[in-house]
Amino acid sequence: MANPDQLERPDGKRDWGGALPQVEADPIVKARPPQPTPKLYEKRKAVHNKRIDGPFRRFKWLVMLVTLGIYYGTPWIRWDRGPYAPDQAVLIDLANRRFYMFDIEIWPHEFYFVAGLLIMAGIGLFLVTSAVGRAWCGYACPQTVWTDLFQHVDRFFDGDRNARIRLDKAPWRPSKIARRGAKWTTYLIISMLTGGAWILYFADAPTLFVDFFTLEADPVAYMTVAVLTGTTFWLGGFMREQVCIYMCPWPRIQAAMLDEKSLIVTYKDWRGEKRGSVKKAAKNPELYGDCVDCLQCVAVCPTGIDIREGQQIGCITCGLCIDACDRVMAEVDRPRGLIDYATMEQCEAEAAGAPAKPAWKALLRPRTFIYLGIWGSIGVAMLFALGTRAHTELTVSPDRNPPYMLMKDGSVRNSYTLRLRNMEARPRDMEIALAGLPAGAVMWTDQIASDDAAATQTVTVPADETRVVRAYVVIPKGERAESFTFELTSLDEQAERDSEETTFTNPGDQ
Amino acid sequence: MSEKPRQNSNIDEPTGTEFVGHEWDGIQELNTPLPRWWLWTFYATIAWAAVYVVLYPAWPMVNQATEGVLGWTSRGQLSKEMSAADVARRSTFERIAATDITKLSADPELLNQAISGGAAAFRQHCVQCHGAGAAGYEQYGYPNLNDDDWLWGGSLTDIQYTLTHGIRWEGSDETRVTYMPAFEGVFNDGQVNALVSHVRSLSGETQGSAAGAQLFDTNCAACHGTDGAGDRAMGAPALNDAIWLYGDSPASIRRQILAPRHGVMPGWSDKLDPVTIKMLATYVHSRGGGEAEAPVEVENEADAETDNVAASAEAGDDGQS
Numbered sequence: 001m002a003n004p005d006q007l008e009r010p011d012g013k014r015d016w017g018g019a020l021p022q023v024e025a026d027p028i029v030k031a032r033p034p035q036p037t038p039k040l041y042e043k044r045k046a047v048h049n050k051r052i053d054g055p056f057r058r059f060k061w062l063v064m065l066v067t068l069g070i071y072y073g074t075p076w077i078r079w080d081r082g083p084y085a086p087d088q089a090v091l092i093d094l095a096n097r098r099f100y101m102f103d104i105e106i107w108p109h110e111f112y113f114v115a116g117l118l119i120m121a122g123i124g125l126f127l128v129t130s131a132v133g134r135a136w137c138g139y140a141c142p143q144t145v146w147t148d149l150f151q152h153v154d155r156f157f158d159g160d161r162n163a164r165i166r167l168d169k170a171p172w173r174p175s176k177i178a179r180r181g182a183k184w185t186t187y188l189i190i191s192m193l194t195g196g197a198w199i200l201y202f203a204d205a206p207t208l209f210v211d212f213f214t215l216e217a218d219p220v221a222y223m224t225v226a227v228l229t230g231t232t233f234w235l236g237g238f239m240r241e242q243v244c245i246y247m248c249p250w251p252r253i254q255a256a257m258l259d260e261k262s263l264i265v266t267y268k269d270w271r272g273e274k275r276g277s278v279k280k281a282a283k284n285p286e287l288y289g290d291c292v293d294c295l296q297c298v299a300v301c302p303t304g305i306d307i308r309e310g311q312q313i314g315c316i317t318c319g320l321c322i323d324a325c326d327r328v329m330a331e332v333d334r335p336r337g338l339i340d341y342a343t344m345e346q347c348e349a350e351a352a353g354a355p356a357k358p359a360w361k362a363l364l365r366p367r368t369f370i371y372l373g374i375w376g377s378i379g380v381a382m383l384f385a386l387g388t389r390a391h392t393e394l395t396v397s398p399d400r401n402p403p404y405m406l407m408k409d410g411s412v413r414n415s416y417t418l419r420l421r422n423m424e425a426r427p428r429d430m431e432i433a434l435a436g437l438p439a440g441a442v443m444w445t446d447q448i449a450s451d452d453a454a455a456t457q458t459v460t461v462p463a464d465e466t467r468v469v470r471a472y473v474v475i476p477k478g479e480r481a482e483s484f485t486f487e488l489t490s491l492d493e494q495a496e497r498d499s500e501e502t503t504f505t506n507p508g509d510q
Numbered sequence: 511m512s513e514k515p516r517q518n519s520n521i522d523e524p525t526g527t528e529f530v531g532h533e534w535d536g537i538q539e540l541n542t543p544l545p546r547w548w549l550w551t552f553y554a555t556i557a558w559a560a561v562y563v564v565l566y567p568a569w570p571m572v573n574q575a576t577e578g579v580l581g582w583t584s585r586g587q588l589s590k591e592m593s594a595a596d597v598a599r600r601s602t603f604e605r606i607a608a609t610d611i612t613k614l615s616a617d618p619e620l621l622n623q624a625i626s627g628g629a630a631a632f633r634q635h636c637v638q639c640h641g642a643g644a645a646g647y648e649q650y651g652y653p654n655l656n657d658d659d660w661l662w663g664g665s666l667t668d669i670q671y672t673l674t675h676g677i678r679w680e681g682s683d684e685t686r687v688t689y690m691p692a693f694e695g696v697f698n699d700g701q702v703n704a705l706v707s708h709v710r711s712l713s714g715e716t717q718g719s720a721a722g723a724q725l726f727d728t729n730c731a732a733c734h735g736t737d738g739a740g741d742r743a744m745g746a747p748a749l750n751d752a753i754w755l756y757g758d759s760p761a762s763i764r765r766q767i768l769a770p771r772h773g774v775m776p777g778w779s780d781k782l783d784p785v786t787i788k789m790l791a792t793y794v795h796s797r798g799g800g801e802a803e804a805p806v807e808v809e810n811e812a813d814a815e816t817d818n819v820a821a822s823a824e825a826g827d828d829g830q831s
Contacts, residue, residue, distance in 0.1 A: 041544050405654070405657050407752065
């Protein structure tokens with residue numbers, strides 16, 4: 001092994017190998033004075049975020065209204081699908097293995113549509129994160145929305161930041177017990193509504209709603225509501241930002257997807273530092289920057305961080321600190337945007353003296369459009385596939401035991417299990433025909449008597465079902481057949497067709 | 511770092527976090543404290559494990575694991591689930607028991623359940639001889655149940671009777687029984703050959719002779735009929751079709767004339783309950799060769815030919831719908 005000292009680079013900087021000669025004795029015992037035992041665990045520092053108003057707060061209100069509205073309202077939307085299918089617009093019918101979404105009905109064999117949706121969600125995450133940073137975390141994540149809702153409940157019962165801090169420290173007197181009781185009851189009601197709305201997606205909402213209160217619903221419904229009530233109460237009411245900081249993998253994944261051209265919430269330290277009060281800055285304008293160190297950005301933060309320390313895992317980029325800082329800057333008559341949505345690249349350029357650019361210009365870059373293109377093409381491809389998919393399908397499986405059957409008159413019979421799929425919400429007549437068999441070949445089924453054996457048969461497939469038909473195909477004595485085709489035609493104006501080739505086994509073939 | 515070892519500072523300057531105090535080759539570990547609730551969660555899982563060990567089988571001992579206070583076993587759970595399934599099936603069984611086998615087809619759902627139940631019972635009790643596909647074994651003389659040829663009748667009631675009482679079964683007084691006499695020593699070699707040719711000619715497999723026809727009429731037609739159509743009333747097989755229980759080669763037929771083999775099927779009335787037998791009959795009937803119920807007065811007719819014609823005319827209109 002080379003002498004570490006020879007790893008000197010020409011420019012005089014040391015390689016990592018330069019650290020090796022340091023370890024000649026136990027450096028800790030030798031060099032380090034005895035230290036206090038480090039603290040391995042710490043109590044959560046409660047976040048009492050202050051009320052704020054501004055464009056981002058109003059946007060958060062809007063997103064909360066829309067997302068909660070969708071969540072609680074969707075199961076109640078009715079959608080007429082005729083007499084053979086449920087009339088709920090969005091329904092995950094696990095018992096019958098159907099997924100209804102307005103005009104779209106998905107069968108289990110089409111689960112790739114759901115996989116496609118998940119892929120779209122994944123690429124959508126790339127798109128949103130590379131363009132506007134952790135916007136999902138800041139506005140739309142259920143954890144964020146419910147935490148926000150619960151923080152409004154806190155504010156409603158206990159007052160704003162200072163009052164809540166005081167109440168937290170106050171001893172447990174009846175008034176505090178009453179307030180806490182009322183607040184936690186409200187948490188519980190919201191949590192139960194959350195769990196209650198969830199189950200409505202899996203059954204007819206009005207029926208289940210009534211059954212739930214008359215204790216006639218399935219035990220699974222009560223269990224689901226109980227679990228979701230518990231998790232909402234616990235995660236939204238008490239864990240809050242700790243879910244983002246300690247539990248959730250997304251902040252880690254999203255951090256890996258950000259680059260210097262992604263929009264993030266940043267404190268422009270080149271403008272803000274050195275921090276000082278307005279008075280101090282008036283005395284020494286050269287010494288102080290724009291930040292008046294009022295800590296409003298910290299006070300309004302729903303995760304309790306100081307954005308001026310830079311990008312960090314706790315920042316969900318909700319923009320409330322921008323609202324707070326802009327108000328303060330307006331009061332002290334300084335330009336807005338000391339904390340702002342900006343890219344790292346733009347921050348550096350501005351620090352070097354470049355003019356400010358509107359944030360939306362950061363979106364105009366190839367990466368955004370490539371993600372958008374991929375995301376959009378998957379969506380268009382899925383819509384195309386949905387629009388053109390066949391609502392009729394035939395699958396054939398020949399009986400393997402016995403492979404053929406000799407009949408009294410010397411003719412040879414093969415048996416097949418046919419699956420006729422009717423994805424329309426109405427019963428349909430379908431014709432099954434034999435193609436490629438010797439003349440005289442006939443078939444009958446388990447429902448059609450052998451007296452009525454013929455080369456084509458008509459069966460009725462119930463609405464929205466797959467009908468299993470056992471078909472017996474007979475070729476006359478002395479004839480042989482190899483492979484042939486079952487042809488299916490729907491006897492309605494759509495005249496949808498499907499066919500499947502299968503084999504005919506003759507005596508002596510095996 | 512190497513120039514200025516952080517000997518006196520306990521704080522990492524860039525992050526403001528204190529060090530734990532461990533150092534490896536100049537790399538030090540920051541102390542980012544875990545949240546306190548995480549610790550409590552850890553203790554809670556330990557407590558849960560302790561409770562679980564007491565309640566459920568846990569510690570492996572020499573012969574078996576500790577039993578647990580709740581007394582739970584996987585076998586116990588299985589038997590509980592099995593008896594729950596029995597209870598769930600009971601109403602279907604009762605409905606099948608209460609319905610005449612010929613009337614089952616009026617309720618397609620009930621018929622389907624009967625066929626499924628029969629298929630399960632078939633796998634357990636019948637495949638040993640008749641095979642998993644119910645195709646039988648020619649070399650042993652176990653008949654094929656899929657085709658349209660029946661020795662004793664292929665209607666639901668016929669099959670049910672055969673299942674209940676068996677064929678040549680000592681355990682039942684009402685068993686289906688018939689014996690073909692052995693013609694060993696009765697015919698000379700030429701006569702046997704003529705007879706074999708005639709029997710094969712009945713289904714068009716070869717040319718017969720007048721001598722063979724003469725022998726057949728005298729010795730065989732009483733049971734098998736002049737045209738070889740057989741007689742189900744006495745279980746005499748049809749000789750004029752393409753299906754042969756013991757094979758259609760001249761040697762097989764010759765052997766059957768000289769020293770006939772007689773298969774035995776057990777009756778199942780003492781092993782299986784009537785509902786299972788009924789379900790088995792519907793399953794066998796559904797295999798593609800089931801026949802319609804013969805009108806009662808025809809079945810009692812002595813004229814075997816009429817019986818056969820009537821049965822085969824209605825074959826297929828077999829009440830499977």
